[in-house]
Ligand SMILES: Cc1cc2nc3c(=O)[nH]c(=O)nc-3n(C[C@H](O)[C@H](O)[C@H](O)COP(=O)(O)OP(=O)(O)OC[C@H]3O[C@@H](n4cnc5c(N)ncnc54)[C@H](O)[C@@H]3O)c2cc1C
């Protein structure tokens with residue numbers, strides 16, 4: 375059996391490793407147009423902001439690791455077309471040479487592309503995305519230039535907020551723009567996002583929310599961002615307004631979701647039985663929504679790669695769905711969420727209630743202490759938990775995993791009221807904030 379994997383980043387790598395490690399009879403061919411593989415984009419802001427010394431440890435594997443396991447791996451090779459009837463992929467190397475690969479099974483792991491705003495002036499120099507390692511290098515090079523003083527970040531989602539912090543840490547004047555009324559509006563309700571915004575503002579980041587960029591001005595290099603509310607001098611623009619699935623190879627043949635992602639079943643199989651799709655180019659099942667959706671995260675990429683490979687290898691493995699669990703840490707303020715915020719649930723026409731609680735992490739007599747806030751979102755009728763958000767200067771990150779499992783398992787808010795949660799002053803309070811939030815649910 376020969377499996378061709380198009381895309382050798384997180385999803386493709388997980389699929390390839392699973393096939394190579396578990397199914398010795400599998401012939402695996404990996405194809406990727408990039409020069410590098412396995413770059414952890416989550417580290418870009420840490421490196422650009424000099425919270426870590428270098429980008430070098432942001433790669434967790436390389437070409438030779440796959441060759442050592444017997445795979446054929448071709449980098450700087452673009453797949454230009456797939457003949458799904460004849461089961462052939464058409465490839466071109468960086469030197470312009472073309473070749474073909476036939477397959478028994480094909481895994482599409484072509485990921486996502488940053489959404490490109492089509493604004494006047496978009497082709498000026500000094501305007502960047504932040505997706506690839508190369509984008510990170512480009513932004514880092516510009517931020518290292520002392521003539522670059524003003525940085526405009528368009529989009530206050532995860533990438534935007536993280537790179538805004540990084541640019542500020544490097545001493546730049548940073549303006550953060552978003553059409554939404556707060557940062558991180560797709561992940562957190564205003565009760566949380568407003569705290570993040572106070573934190574960003576307190577560290578000197580200029581916030582421009584409810585404001586839409588309409589043009590970039592400059593002669594050769596960008597000099598200003600124009601919005602529906604004003605014009606702002608800028609030396610560097612970073613666009614981070616979301617991702618779209620990269621569906622160029624299969625969109626005319628495979629069934630696609632409303633945003634273009636390849637629709638997949640529980641085995642990551644697309645509408646073509648010999649073609650699987652994994653990671654950012656595919657849909658994923660949301661246990662909170664109880665429907666398929668699109669969530670571009672490395673965690674989902676890895677899990678879906680593993681699932682596709684086992685099913686191709688001959689071991690039936692069903693996807694169990696995801697909650698879209700995520701976290702962010704900015705100037706020491708930590709926020710984590712899973713499932714749906716109240717706003718996201720309402721946007722999906724779900725009727726939900728929520729319960730909030732805010733308290734100290736530990737008993738008042740403990741010297742080392744900090745406030746923690748929590749919101750648990752549950753469906754009005756069934757009372758099943760569909761989301762949770764937590765924030766603190768403490769590391770409260772592990773708590774969110776319990777909520778992820780609760781959503782996956784359809785646990786109700788009432789089950790949480792008397793859940794056995796241990797108490798030790800070093801860690802928490804006897805009337806801890808999870809119990810208290812659950813007990814105060816209507
Ligand atoms: C700055 C940044 C920070 C992030 N931080 C986090 C985080 O903290 N946590 C988290 O969970 N996620 C994070 N993400 C998201 C995460 O990186 C993505 O969800 C993940 O990269 C998806 O992996 P993938 O393999 O599906 O797709 P991609 O990483 O997009 O890889 C797709 C691969 O396919 C190749 N390819 C595409 N088309 C072709 C073709 N025609 N021929 C050959 N090769 C092709 C590309 O070269 C690429 O290597 C972050 C993303 C960015 C950009």
Ligand SMILES: NC(=O)C1=CN([C@@H]2O[C@H](COP(=O)(O)OP(=O)(O)OC[C@H]3O[C@@H](n4cnc5c(N)ncnc54)[C@H](O)[C@@H]3O)[C@@H](O)[C@H]2O)C=CC1
Pocket residue numbers: 416491528529530531532533534536551552553554557558559560585586587614615616617669670671700701702
């Ligand atoms: N910590 C983490 O888990 C991280 C995850 N990621 C993932 O990578 C993907 C891409 O990240 P982002 O690009 O930050 O997308 P995002 O979806 O997180 O945020 C995009 C933001 O852009 C805004 N926006 C949309 N159109 C706009 C416009 N025309 N003008 C101004 N603002 C506009 C939206 O309101 C939103 O706040 C996401 O799936 C994200 O979850 C990225 C970085 C870190």
